[in-house]
Amino acid sequence: MDKYALNTDEEHTMDENGVHTDxxxxxxxxxxxxxxxxxxxxxxxxxxxxxxxxxxxxxxAATTVFEGYHLNLGAHALYSGGATEEVLRELGIAYVSHRPTDISVLREDRLYQFPDSISNLLRTKLLDLRDKLELGRIFAQLTGLKPASLARMSVSDWIAARARRPRVQQFLRMFACTNVYSAALDQVSAEVLIHKLQLSLKHPILYLDGGWQxxxxxxxxxxxxxxxxxxxxxxxxxxxxxxxxxxxxxxxxxxxxxxxxxxxxxxxxxxxxxxxxxxxxxxxxxxxxxLPAEIACLDVALRSLPDHAHPVVQDLEGPRFLTAQSRYAQIAPAGGAVIHTFKQLDPHHPSDPREDERELEGLLNRVQPGWRELLVRRVFLPRMDGVSMLxxxxxxxxxxxxxxxxxxxxxxxxxxxxxxxxxxxxxxxxxxxxxxxxxxxxxxxxxxxxxxxxxx
Ligand SMILES: Cc1cc2nc3c(=O)[nH]c(=O)nc-3n(C[C@H](O)[C@H](O)[C@H](O)COP(=O)(O)OP(=O)(O)OC[C@H]3O[C@@H](n4cnc5c(N)ncnc54)[C@H](O)[C@@H]3O)c2cc1C
Structure with a gap:
């Protein structure tokens, strides 16, 4: 941006204490x-x-540092390919980032491969062949969609119109909650989901060394x-x-x-x-x-990560997500782990924060058993606005x-x-x-x- 010429004619006022402010x-x-x-x-x-x-x-976007553990206020990932990455590049802000892999889906206490690529879609036992064909077709058609044309259609309606098979619908609803940071899928515009999915097909999501601080x-x-x-x-x-x-x-x-x-x-x-x-x-x-995108966040710092095989998990049975970002990014001391869990809420169907916390503890119990014995610090943030206005x-x-x-x-x-x-x-x-x-x-x-x- 060019420097502009200051308008020196304009009057500048003093503050009440006589301090000149210009x-x-x-x-x-x-x-x-x-x-x-x-x-x-x-x-x-x-x-x-x-x-x-x-x-x-x-x-x-602040990060709290405790004994070498860097805890963001809830899980934060940089969605590359968007304005955040662009502005940081323009302003020359340096950061070191890592792409998460090994994503799983939790269903009835079993963990399955998340279908985030064609090979993983073919491999996963989460879906049967017909489910896979339907999901594959839906994802293949994503790039041709114009997000703005779906502005008045809800995420729920979009899923109902695209997916016939119950398991595919359930998978898409879970995936949508995580992507739009809300369980109010009957109100959030499908524009958001489609735009975000189109971006993520081309650009990775990134975890940052040192957290967002x-x-x-x-x-x-x-x-x-x-x-x-x-x-x-x-x-x-x-x-x-x-x-x-x-x-x-x-x-x-x-x-x-x-x-x-x-x-x-x-x-x-x-x-x-x-x-x-x-x-x-x-x-x-x-x-x-x-309508804000409200989320309940339970963030834990642990002396070590109980299960290295399942660091990132989507819960198919509820709008819950878990990510051990320290598996990828430098946010914990040697051997230590930081896990963020969150539940996407629906402001029109209020839930009890204590129950939300118990649900997130339950997710940790199932995916990272033994976490309580390794606990260094826990932070529960009952109501965070992931987005102020959806x-x-x-x-x-x-x-x-x-x-x-x-x-x-x-x-x-x-x-x-x-x-x-x-x-x-x-x-x-x-x-x-x-x-x-x-x-x-x-x-x-x-x-x-x-x-x-x-x-x-
Ligand atoms: C749990 C969670 C997870 C998230 N995950 C992601 C993610 O993965 N990827 C992503 O891109 N985004 C994510 N976000 C969103 C991201 O954190 C926010 O979009 C971003 O940080 C908002 O920045 P902001 O400056 O617009 O607002 P804010 O961060 O809210 O900043 C506003 C500031 O104004 C200050 N302020 C308010 N009133 C006054 C006043 N009267 N005088 C002086 N100061 C005032 C406040 O103290 C605050 O510091 C997440 C958010 C949450 C809560």
Whole structure:
């Protein structure tokens, strides 16, 4: 991105303590979206201040390190071929990744080969010959589908229309839950599933050495090197506006920070709290129809891995998944293991968190017997939003999600996993890049001159 010419005519305000603030863009939130946007903006020549309310940046992509074990907040994989990989490449963020293999399916306490290639489809005893022919045909037809044309069709309906055989339907439902991070298959748009499966046919999923903190640290360092100022432990209380113009932000400590533009890179519920009633109204309508992808996560660090033969397991009998990422990535001390398990939930059919935890323990018991005796640390996260706003059929898939300019207010943009196209971190990265590009255009002196002429 080219550096833009700063508009020196514009008035800069002082904060209440008389501290001069001369900031082009304030970013609220230091997750992947906020950090990536900070990099693009600072490299584009904007002065940037990013405020993160937590003690350290990263949001849902943070990794906790305990005695050499790196635990992400629930299982995280980089889905290559999407916006996350693209943005990391553009910004020069380095990471070391590994492709998981040896995937199994658990059915009635037996483990079977997962049919993730033609040879494994032929080999697996999970399905009979007719099942294999049907599943093979469905996968062969995937590449010809146009995901957007399925935006108003649910994943459930798509599976019912494609698969006749009960075992194939059961397999596809299980596989779909893992891919869309939700058990609400009657509401999630088939667009998401088909787009994701098409990507994964061509691009591997990757586990990262050091966990996702590597991405967070890399983005933070790149943003700071480009001149962005990142403050942690600072909560933004409100976006300050004069009429339809952004003036800056008010921090929870009462300080006022003037800025020409504000980028909100939080979850939707946090975003709406920052705005006055008029500006929040457009977002309110999105919130009313919003369905998050809720997951229950049980993450364990073990002195060793009980069963090396089955590191990655899909449970055919329920929306549950297990992955011993340490089998592939450097995230545990020598000999140690990190296992992530999760259950995809259906917010319209609430479950008891204690029961969810017991189910995940049950999965560990069956796949990794003896894990309790080897336990170093366990973390149960009962309700994590894997995706803040799922592309559902009622909103027309991705097209119905808010765009970076959804507030309708100039120089007040949005980024995050609920904005625009892309699933999971891909949406965060995609919207961060789009918002940064737009802000750099809006902040260029030519644009400001034009915009101000229109306002007068
Ligand atoms: C269990 C789980 C598994 C996942 N697995 C994958 C995966 O395999 N692959 C993948 O691509 N994605 C995955 N994701 C999704 C991925 O983690 C998120 O898409 C991504 O981290 C979201 O980044 P974000 O910056 O958009 O939002 P967040 O990470 O939510 O960041 C928002 C930040 O804003 C801060 N904030 C909020 N309000 C304020 C305020 N008022 N003032 C200051 N700061 C504020 C928050 O503290 C937070 O740090 C997973 C998510 C979960 C929960």
């Amino acid at each position: 900031t082009d863009v304030v970013i609220v939130g230091g997750g992947l979206a906020g950090l990536a946007a900070a990099c693009y903006l600072a490299r584009g020549g904007a002065s940037v201040r990013l405020y993160e309310k937590a003690a350290r940046p990263g949001g849902r 590597v991405l967070v640290d890399g983005l933070r360092q790149a943003a700071e090197q480009a001149g962005a100022q990142i403050s942690t432990g600072v909560r933004v209380e409100a976006v300050e506006q004069r009429g339809r113009r952004v003036q800056g932000v008010r921090l929870a400590n009462g300080h006022y920070v003037a800025a020409r533009a504000v980028l909100i890179a939080t979850t939707p519920r946090e975003a709406i709290k920052l705005l006055d009633a008029v500006s929040a109204a457009p977002l309110g309508s999105y919130l009313a129809t919003m 592309p559902t059929t009622n909103i027309g898939g991705y097209a119905g999600r808010p765009k970076v300019q959804a507030t309708g207010i100039e120089r007040l943009l949005l980024a995050g996993d609920w904005i625009g196209e892309g699933f999971l971190a891909d949406a965060s990265m995609n919207s961060a890049r789009q918002a940064a590009q737009l802000l750099l255009q809006q902040l260029s002196s030519r644009h400001i001159a034009r915009a101000e002429a229109v306002l007068q």
